[in-house]
Amino acid sequence: MINYPTKKKTNTSMNITTKSNQRGMGLEKDINDSNTFYRECNRALIYKKPTPVQVVRVDYPKRSSAKIVEGYYKTPSTTDYNGLYRGKYIDFEAKETKSKASFTFKNIHEHQIQHLEDVQKHGGIAFLIIRFTLYNETYLIDASHIIDAYKDQKQKSIRYEKVKECGCLICESFTPRLKYLDIVDNLYFKEDSYGF
Amino acid sequence: MINYPTKKKTNTSMNITTKSNQRGMGLEKDINDSNTFYRECNRALIYKKPTPVQVVRVDYPKRSSAKIVEGYYKTPSTTDYNGLYRGKYIDFEAKETKSKASFTFKNIHEHQIQHLEDVQKHGGIAFLIIRFTLYNETYLIDASHIIDAYKDQKQKSIRYEKVKECGCLICESFTPRLKYLDIVDNLYFKEDSYGF
Ligand SMILES: [Mg+2]
Ligand SMILES: [Mg+2]
Numbered sequence: 001m002i003n004y005p006t007k008k009k010t011n012t013s014m015n016i017t018t019k020s021n022q023r024g025m026g027l028e029k030d031i032n033d034s035n036t037f038y039r040e041c042n043r044a045l046i047y048k049k050p051t052p053v054q055v056v057r058v059d060y061p062k063r064s065s066a067k068i069v070e071g072y073y074k075t076p077s078t079t080d081y082n083g084l085y086r087g088k089y090i091d092f093e094a095k096e097t098k099s100k101a102s103f104t105f106k107n108i109h110e111h112q113i114q115h116l117e118d119v120q121k122h123g124g125i126a127f128l129i130i131r132f133t134l135y136n137e138t139y140l141i142d143a144s145h146i147i148d149a150y151k152d153q154k155q156k157s158i159r160y161e162k163v164k165e166c167g168c169l170i171c172e173s174f175t176p177r178l179k180y181l182d183i184v185d186n187l188y189f190k191e192d193s194y195g196f
Numbered sequence: 197m198i199n200y201p202t203k204k205k206t207n208t209s210m211n212i213t214t215k216s217n218q219r220g221m222g223l224e225k226d227i228n229d230s231n232t233f234y235r236e237c238n239r240a241l242i243y244k245k246p247t248p249v250q251v252v253r254v255d256y257p258k259r260s261s262a263k264i265v266e267g268y269y270k271t272p273s274t275t276d277y278n279g280l281y282r283g284k285y286i287d288f289e290a291k292e293t294k295s296k297a298s299f300t301f302k303n304i305h306e307h308q309i310q311h312l313e314d315v316q317k318h319g320g321i322a323f324l325i326i327r328f329t330l331y332n333e334t335y336l337i338d339a340s341h342i343i344d345a346y347k348d349q350k351q352k353s354i355r356y357e358k359v360k361e362c363g364c365l366i367c368e369s370f371t372p373r374l375k376y377l378d379i380v381d382n383l384y385f386k387e388d389s390y391g392f
Contacts, residue, residue, distance in 0.1 A: 045311075045314050050245060050247065050248035050249070053246070066269060070264070073262060076246075077243065089284070107358055122240070123280065
């Protein structure tokens, strides 16, 4: 097969898209798998919220279920995940970045920040899970660090070093993929930490 | 306009569908409105989970956002609502019935029962909101009553009288439409009730 320049270019750009999608799905899949594991061993009850879809038109083909023929993804009003752990309400957003230097706030909606702040006000546990894909490192960071930085008009991002300093690196294993509840234990359930 | 018999029949059946849909949506809308009110006055942080959609095919029209052109409603893996109230995790399912005699368990999936049981095991608050539309009465009933009845192989439903006896009638008002958190206060936050 002859590699025409145009053909080659198309292939390359497709590969990039696929890779970036896989990367985009990578963290979500790791967390979903971890949550399934945590549920199966009765450690926690945490689910990904479904992506909201604005359904515009539905067909009802004979003898089969309703078929959505026009719909659009809506911006989620809250965060990716919530649930119940050790009797406490848990809520978090998961994000990946390809940057080596920082996690930019362009990646996060203002109402998501507001929601995380509300969770804390109502006595829940709120945090972010941020993966720096180029370092292959995933951090759990309490929402307050991100809320404070986000509200500081001069800041448009949080530096990698700051995430490393204020957050906790999540250990990875076969099951669960991301042992993030061990971090939650240390951060929120130590007698001298948050006073729960 | 002449009312041809066939035309009339179509109209009638459409009206019934519309009414039953409105009734189907009635409780959900009332709860959603109540939750919006409760959020706005900072009393609680409770949301309806989006209905999960299995997206099969997406088009990307030029210069506009992704358009779902083939999708199907999936069975939700959990319940309709969850959130945070007075520092506690809250989870519930809302159901309407047109029966005057009972609420049939056909209306509820086994994995929803399992989920409500798991919520209780993990220290959360789990209940159902059941509306008997023909009485125009809406009850909040702790999940344990439904779980017990559901697990009893001989029972295929829970009688209206039993719901009335074990549940609490929810008062209605202009805002919030359903004052269900007052019931939650009485049922779960009294010192001598659940030991929270
Ligand atoms: Mg996310
Ligand atoms: Mg329902």
